[in-house]
Amino acid sequence: MSASGEAVVEAVAARRELVNASVSEYLPIDKPERLYRASRHLLDAGGKRLRPAVTLLVAEALTDTEPLGADYQSFPTLDASGPDEIDLMAAAVSIETIQSFTLIHDDIMDEDDLRRGVPSVHSAFDTETAILAGDTLYAKAFEFMLATGAPPERTVRALSELARTCTRICEGQSLDVAFEHRDDVTTDEYITMVEQKTAVLYAAAARVPAILLGADDETTEALRQYGLDIGRAFQIRDDVLDLTVPSEKLGKQRGSDLVEGKRTAVTLHAAEHGVDLDDLVVSETPAEVTEAEIDAAVAELDAAGSIEYARTLSRDLVESGKSHLEVLPDNEARRLLAGLAEYLIERGY
Amino acid sequence: MSASGEAVVEAVAARRELVNASVSEYLPIDKPERLYRASRHLLDAGGKRLRPAVTLLVAEALTDTEPLGADYQSFPTLDASGPDEIDLMAAAVSIETIQSFTLIHDDIMDEDDLRRGVPSVHSAFDTETAILAGDTLYAKAFEFMLATGAPPERTVRALSELARTCTRICEGQSLDVAFEHRDDVTTDEYITMVEQKTAVLYAAAARVPAILLGADDETTEALRQYGLDIGRAFQIRDDVLDLTVPSEKLGKQRGSDLVEGKRTAVTLHAAEHGVDLDDLVVSETPAEVTEAEIDAAVAELDAAGSIEYARTLSRDLVESGKSHLEVLPDNEARRLLAGLAEYLIERGY
Numbered sequence: 001m002s003a004s005g006e007a008v009v010e011a012v013a014a015r016r017e018l019v020n021a022s023v024s025e026y027l028p029i030d031k032p033e034r035l036y037r038a039s040r041h042l043l044d045a046g047g048k049r050l051r052p053a054v055t056l057l058v059a060e061a062l063t064d065t066e067p068l069g070a071d072y073q074s075f076p077t078l079d080a081s082g083p084d085e086i087d088l089m090a091a092a093v094s095i096e097t098i099q100s101f102t103l104i105h106d107d108i109m110d111e112d113d114l115r116r117g118v119p120s121v122h123s124a125f126d127t128e129t130a131i132l133a134g135d136t137l138y139a140k141a142f143e144f145m146l147a148t149g150a151p152p153e154r155t156v157r158a159l160s161e162l163a164r165t166c167t168r169i170c171e172g173q174s175l176d177v178a179f180e181h182r183d184d185v186t187t188d189e190y191i192t193m194v195e196q197k198t199a200v201l202y203a204a205a206a207r208v209p210a211i212l213l214g215a216d217d218e219t220t221e222a223l224r225q226y227g228l229d230i231g232r233a234f235q236i237r238d239d240v241l242d243l244t245v246p247s248e249k250l251g252k253q254r255g256s257d258l259v260e261g262k263r264t265a266v267t268l269h270a271a272e273h274g275v276d277l278d279d280l281v282v283s284e285t286p287a288e289v290t291e292a293e294i295d296a297a298v299a300e301l302d303a304a305g306s307i308e309y310a311r312t313l314s315r316d317l318v319e320s321g322k323s324h325l326e327v328l329p330d331n332e333a334r335r336l337l338a339g340l341a342e343y344l345i346e347r348g349y
Numbered sequence: 350m351s352a353s354g355e356a357v358v359e360a361v362a363a364r365r366e367l368v369n370a371s372v373s374e375y376l377p378i379d380k381p382e383r384l385y386r387a388s389r390h391l392l393d394a395g396g397k398r399l400r401p402a403v404t405l406l407v408a409e410a411l412t413d414t415e416p417l418g419a420d421y422q423s424f425p426t427l428d429a430s431g432p433d434e435i436d437l438m439a440a441a442v443s444i445e446t447i448q449s450f451t452l453i454h455d456d457i458m459d460e461d462d463l464r465r466g467v468p469s470v471h472s473a474f475d476t477e478t479a480i481l482a483g484d485t486l487y488a489k490a491f492e493f494m495l496a497t498g499a500p501p502e503r504t505v506r507a508l509s510e511l512a513r514t515c516t517r518i519c520e521g522q523s524l525d526v527a528f529e530h531r532d533d534v535t536t537d538e539y540i541t542m543v544e545q546k547t548a549v550l551y552a553a554a555a556r557v558p559a560i561l562l563g564a565d566d567e568t569t570e571a572l573r574q575y576g577l578d579i580g581r582a583f584q585i586r587d588d589v590l591d592l593t594v595p596s597e598k599l600g601k602q603r604g605s606d607l608v609e610g611k612r613t614a615v616t617l618h619a620a621e622h623g624v625d626l627d628d629l630v631v632s633e634t635p636a637e638v639t640e641a642e643i644d645a646a647v648a649e650l651d652a653a654g655s656i657e658y659a660r661t662l663s664r665d666l667v668e669s670g671k672s673h674l675e676v677l678p679d680n681e682a683r684r685l686l687a688g689l690a691e692y693l694i695e696r697g698y
Contacts, residue, residue: 031520032520032523032524032527034523034527035519035520035523105480105481105484108476108480109476109477109480109481127457127458128458128526129523129526131454131457131458131480132454132458132519132522132523132526134484135454135483135487135515135519136516136519136520136523138484138487138515139512139513139515139516139519140512140516142491142508142511142512142515143509143512143513143516146505146508146509146512151501152500152501152502152504152505153501155501155505156495156501156504156505156508159491159495159505159508160492160495162491163488163489163491163492163495164488164492166484166487166488166491167485167488167489167492170384170481170484170485170488171380171381171384171485173481174381174383174384174478174481174485175381177477177478177481178381178383
């Protein structure tokens with residue numbers, strides 16, 4: 001059974017507040033001040049904190065502690081061989097710090113001036129500072145993951161997961177950039193890219209707490225699969241929302257992926273089923289495109305079954321993700337993790 | 350006693366070949382190929398490999414093995430409690446990988462088109478790829494440091510050293526950028542910046558092998574000091590060489606630091622002793638400056654005692670660095686480390 005959407009939203013919000021307080025604590029505005037202000041810029045601008053919420057909920061579920069009853073600085077180890085104080089909040093902040101570093105560098109690469117409703121770091125500061133802020137967060141994420149107090153063998157495994165995750169995120173981003181210059185990308189290649197660019201960090205968010213708490217291999221592997229599945233579902237759902245959610249709710253022009261010629265699960269399926277993507281939208285910037293033009297393009301994608309394909313794909317991934325949660329004790333935190341998987345594809349934006 | 354300059358050059362060259370072979374092995378041209386080619390671009394373009402040479406020589410000195418007699422994949426641990434196969438080459442490649450990542454990102458920030466006689470990564474590829482290549486090497490450096498086979502407690506300490514080193518390099522680079530916009534930088538601030546931007550990686554190169562091999566705290570701390578001293582000496586010597594080495598030997602216009610208004614140990618000392626830096630060189634680009642103009646500026650700096658100041662400072666730092674080597678067994682590798690310290694300030698370019 002999954003927790004209701006409302007319960008998930010509340011659970012994520014409650015943990016978000018704790019994560020935000022910890023970000024301020026772990027990442028104070030040190031000297032050089034400009035560098036640290038730039039490093040904190042996006043972290044302070046908001047964000048749902050879904051990944052650290054996954055980390056904390058997995059810890060709660062594994063240790064069978066009451067949600068939010070746990071002190072995130074002192075989770076009990078699972079096998080009684082380790083210390084009784086493993087600081088899962090340090091791991092959660094580490095994961096969010098990696099996410100923030102990738103957003104800062106991605107915004108430079110994509111020349112995006114806005115993020116979370118505020119100027120991106122390179123816009124608010126400058127490109128030099130943005131590159132350095134990302135590099136600083138990168139190192140800090142490893143420092144935080146070294147500060148959980150877990151036994152060294154587990155810390156080494158968690159760091160190994162973190163390093164390999166970062167490598168794969170870079171590989172995924174590199175594929176994403178390369179796909180912009182290719183006309184023959186397949187849906188399979190796209191899903192691989194999404195897995196590397198987005199899903200691996202969800203996988204790390206779910207797996208790392210299991211490693212640090214001393215869970216067995218079956219459990220850590222199942223949690224990795226949960227993260228991979230919901231991460232892919234999340235991105236593919238984003239592709240659909242870009243087409244179906246009104247612009248004012250989306251916070252940007254609906255269909256901007258189409259206008260920008262971005263390949264998505266929807267458009268790649270359509271291309272494989274005879275739709276000519278170059279003819280879908282003629283306008284070349286989100287500013288000049290009309291709602292009627294987007295409506296016509298969405299109708300064509302709908303007729304090709306491509307929107308339904310992406311919806312079904314993300315739904316299947318969420319079901320698969322939830323099935324992996326069976327390794328966890330049957331408790332409220334597990335129900336929230338299942339609910340969170342559903343929330344990722346049921347959210348309106 | 351220090352090894353002769355000739356012996357040091359030979360020792361570094363012999364280890365460089367082994368490091369280069371290991372770089373190819375640890376960092377194959379994987380997929381996405383463009384990303385990995387960009388990641389390897391500077392590593393393949395050469396470089397002295399001074400930092401990994403320090404790492405390997407410290408390992409040889411500590412374990413009292415004959416220089417180059419050691420198999421870098423299987424160094425013996427010092428205290429007999431650990432395994433007999435600690436791969437110091439993985440650590441050496443990790444340090445060099447960090448160095449390469451910082452060069453790639455620094456070149457983007459400084460808009461430098463050339464590095465080691467080849468186009469910088471963002472020139473040979475593009476800025477997006479260069480950011481990602483740096484980010485990939487960053488993660489790989491942690492992966493390599495996780496692959497030495499050292500006991501987990503030591504691996505955790507080595508990774509902690511690596512992460513904190515990266516944070517400090519970013520802080521140092523941030524100070525360097527900030528100094529370009531300030532007229533009141535002091536020599537003390539400059540030396541702090543050099544320590545963070547450059548010297549900490551030498552410190553890590555010297556300290557990490559001691560940690561991994563299980564040396565005591567006195568030894569690891571002395572080696573850290575050795576690295577800090579020679580790293581600072583290296584940079585301050587570079588500041589002098591920019592003024593005194595003929596352009597054709599330097600590979601760039603002599604005095605380009607002056608033309609570009611870069612603050613150095615020499616110019617900051619001069620400013621503190623009444624020299625007006627703005628009047629030193631009128632030409633604004635290395636292309637338009639004349640040898641006569643540089644000669645006049647150098648004469649003024651010389652008259653202020655600033656060149657002698659920087660020479661003495663780097664010499665004192667090398668002497669200090671060498672004194673810290675007394676914690677090591679008296680062997681050939683230790684003499685090479687002392688000789689390497691002297692080489693850093695005696696090299697012609």
